[in-house]
Amino acid sequence: MNAIEVRDVRKVYQRFSQRRQFSTLKSALLGGGMARTFRPDESLEALKGVTFDVRRGQSFGVVGRNGSGKSTMLKLLAGIGKPTSGTIAVQGRVSALIELGAGFHPEISGRENVFINGLMLGLTRKEIARRFDEIVAFAELEDFIDAPVKTYSSGMYMRLGFAVATHVDPDVLLVDEVLAVGDEAFTHKCLDTFAEFRRRGRTVILVTHSLDLVDRFCDEALWLDHGVIRGQGDPRRVVDEYRLDVARVADRQLTEGNQQAAARVAVTTAITEEPTAAPDGSVEKAPASSEPQDMFQAVEGRWGSREAEVVGVEILGSDDSPTTVHDTGGRLTIQLRVRAPQRITDAVFGIGIFNAEGTCCYGTNTLIDAPGPQLLEGDATVRFQIDPLDLVAGSYRLDVAVHRPDGAPYDYHRLLYSFRVTSPLAEVGISRLRHTWHFAGGVGAGDRA
Amino acid sequence: MFTNLRQLFRYRALIQGLAARELKARYRGSALGFLWSFVNPLLLLLIYTFVFTVVMPGTHPPEYEPYALFMFCGILPWTWFSTSLLESSNSLIAGGNLIRKVLFPAEVLPITTVFANLAHFCLGLPILALFLLYYRSPVLTLDLLWLPVIILVQLLLSLGLALALSALTAIFRDVRDLLTNLVTVWFFATPIIYPYSQAPAAVRPYLAANPFTHLARAYQDVLFTPGPYTAWPHLLELGAASVVVFFAGYFIFDRLRDALPESV
Numbered sequence: 001m002n003a004i005e006v007r008d009v010r011k012v013y014q015r016f017s018q019r020r021q022f023s024t025l026k027s028a029l030l031g032g033g034m035a036r037t038f039r040p041d042e043s044l045e046a047l048k049g050v051t052f053d054v055r056r057g058q059s060f061g062v063v064g065r066n067g068s069g070k071s072t073m074l075k076l077l078a079g080i081g082k083p084t085s086g087t088i089a090v091q092g093r094v095s096a097l098i099e100l101g102a103g104f105h106p107e108i109s110g111r112e113n114v115f116i117n118g119l120m121l122g123l124t125r126k127e128i129a130r131r132f133d134e135i136v137a138f139a140e141l142e143d144f145i146d147a148p149v150k151t152y153s154s155g156m157y158m159r160l161g162f163a164v165a166t167h168v169d170p171d172v173l174l175v176d177e178v179l180a181v182g183d184e185a186f187t188h189k190c191l192d193t194f195a196e197f198r199r200r201g202r203t204v205i206l207v208t209h210s211l212d213l214v215d216r217f218c219d220e221a222l223w224l225d226h227g228v229i230r231g232q233g234d235p236r237r238v239v240d241e242y243r244l245d246v247a248r249v250a251d252r253q254l255t256e257g258n259q260q261a262a263a264r265v266a267v268t269t270a271i272t273e274e275p276t277a278a279p280d281g282s283v284e285k286a287p288a289s290s291e292p293q294d295m296f297q298a299v300e301g302r303w304g305s306r307e308a309e310v311v312g313v314e315i316l317g318s319d320d321s322p323t324t325v326h327d328t329g330g331r332l333t334i335q336l337r338v339r340a341p342q343r344i345t346d347a348v349f350g351i352g353i354f355n356a357e358g359t360c361c362y363g364t365n366t367l368i369d370a371p372g373p374q375l376l377e378g379d380a381t382v383r384f385q386i387d388p389l390d391l392v393a394g395s396y397r398l399d400v401a402v403h404r405p406d407g408a409p410y411d412y413h414r415l416l417y418s419f420r421v422t423s424p425l426a427e428v429g430i431s432r433l434r435h436t437w438h439f440a441g442g443v444g445a446g447d448r449a
Numbered sequence: 450m451f452t453n454l455r456q457l458f459r460y461r462a463l464i465q466g467l468a469a470r471e472l473k474a475r476y477r478g479s480a481l482g483f484l485w486s487f488v489n490p491l492l493l494l495l496i497y498t499f500v501f502t503v504v505m506p507g508t509h510p511p512e513y514e515p516y517a518l519f520m521f522c523g524i525l526p527w528t529w530f531s532t533s534l535l536e537s538s539n540s541l542i543a544g545g546n547l548i549r550k551v552l553f554p555a556e557v558l559p560i561t562t563v564f565a566n567l568a569h570f571c572l573g574l575p576i577l578a579l580f581l582l583y584y585r586s587p588v589l590t591l592d593l594l595w596l597p598v599i600i601l602v603q604l605l606l607s608l609g610l611a612l613a614l615s616a617l618t619a620i621f622r623d624v625r626d627l628l629t630n631l632v633t634v635w636f637f638a639t640p641i642i643y644p645y646s647q648a649p650a651a652v653r654p655y656l657a658a659n660p661f662t663h664l665a666r667a668y669q670d671v672l673f674t675p676g677p678y679t680a681w682p683h684l685l686e687l688g689a690a691s692v693v694v695f696f697a698g699y700f701i702f703d704r705l706r707d708a709l710p711e712s713v
Contacts, residue, residue, distance in 0.1 A: 013711065014711075075549075075710075078552050079552045080548075080549065080550070080551075080552055080710050081707065081710045081711065082707045094552065096550075096551070096552060098550045098551075099546075099550045102546055102547060102550040102551050103547050103551050105470055105474055107473075107474040107477050107478075108470055108473055108474050108477070112466075112470060112473075115466060116463070116466045116467060116470055119460070119462050119463035119466050120463055120547075120551055120553045121551070121552075121553070122553070124462065125462050148477075
């Protein structure tokens, strides 16, 4: 049973030039024909043919970048505006939390506003009267309910708006990023309310940038990107794909930035190389980006003295060809192409793997492991092989570095490379720990599901 | 369109609540409170009384004495009518946040404006009654039964125009400015501060084309002119026309409805 059916929905917003605002009816009447005034100068397709279903009782998350069409979709579901083409069918009473307390009038009391707002959302006076105490108690406004709403703090305002909208007792609750504005206690309260909705078999649509919330709370997720569906299904998978994509875009921007920085560094070193060569042989060079204070902070970047450089990083799959998607349990090789213009004798190569939340999954280097510091001169290739790749499904980012035994970096690449791990199993956590199950006594094979 | 109209009926409690809120919020924090509703028509009345009885006495036929009372019979309903149109044309833009963020029938907003101003009008009726008593005006009780009918006709006419104007203003902002000027012209094109009978015969057909002419004359006949109200067939004709105006106004609103969330 579907609570929501969306079929090939398109929504086109028409944007009119500045000119139109100054000469509307007049030019339409004088300038020959209304048609010209009505013709848009430019149109923006916010949704480009979106089709999906939401089952009754499901908690459904919608993620995507700003301007991806999430809020447009939500408004169409709420019935505010019509799709340009396609159909939307929603079963049952809908309540939309688009802006909390949107209908409040500042001059009149909270009590009167609750009634007006409730009527606006489709309740009868009697229904509101019956739920009134509950609403006020939820909003924690017992002492202020007869004061004008303009005297409320923004928190009180929001709580009252939320209380009214959720006490409409909708079959489908649409939520647009309202949790981001409250304090911790309020957010908890909202989440409890959503959980309560879920227990009662109501449908909740959550549009949010809080990916953890989607992961934790939703049964299914939808990823919108520039008005088209990029992914739908298991929230963890969708959220990870989305994260990976966000990381990829950030990567691209960073790589471009780093290339520019590297080019700048190359120019300055070419000029200053000779004079700055100190008697002890060490050469001080400007780092491409400054080293962060806390190494455990997940900020992307590249820094180091560049006496040895990582000039290329490739991530190879089981067949030794470059790929970003890897199966769990397969072989993954990280191949570093390194270069030292002058001979150095204390190069330590390091690798760090981080998951999408920024948690370090594993990190090691040639000092911790057996090989020890390496001698390096000219061009070289370093391969770091993981076999089997025992990571759970998700997206991961890489640190690669070459540094001195004391940790001072020659060249440190922080979270600049990413790869994805796919798995047929729905394991959770970070790493696949080697394990076996053993049974004894009154336990045996049972029914699935 | 008719399903929407039926659905609108379910929202009558909201219209009532919003109209009450409108009245309450308007006068909250002002010392004179709702008395301000009368200042505007009373000031108009004072000005015209001064002009027509002190500056230019004898410009009107003697059977229209007391002239102040005659003018007040027209000014009071005119204030309801003109304020309704002006405020409702702005109502969707003022309530734009609601239309974009809450799902409810947007026509509630202009309709609320008309009803809130009807409430003002009704509050003005006791003052009119005081005037009538003061001048010992020969009002027939039977005539007074027509008053609710006249008010109903004006209500339908106002609602129809308010619906159409509010939606049109949301899409063409200059309707609002056009309307402000039109209302001024409309006032003088209605026999409110002059009796219809005094208008030259050549002008009368034009006056008769103005629906509010008939409403104003109905109020004057019932409340001011001695003798029983005989022009009621006119009123019923106007009533039928007002029903048409109401549906036409609602039709225009309904057609523009989907464009509203993006226009306001």
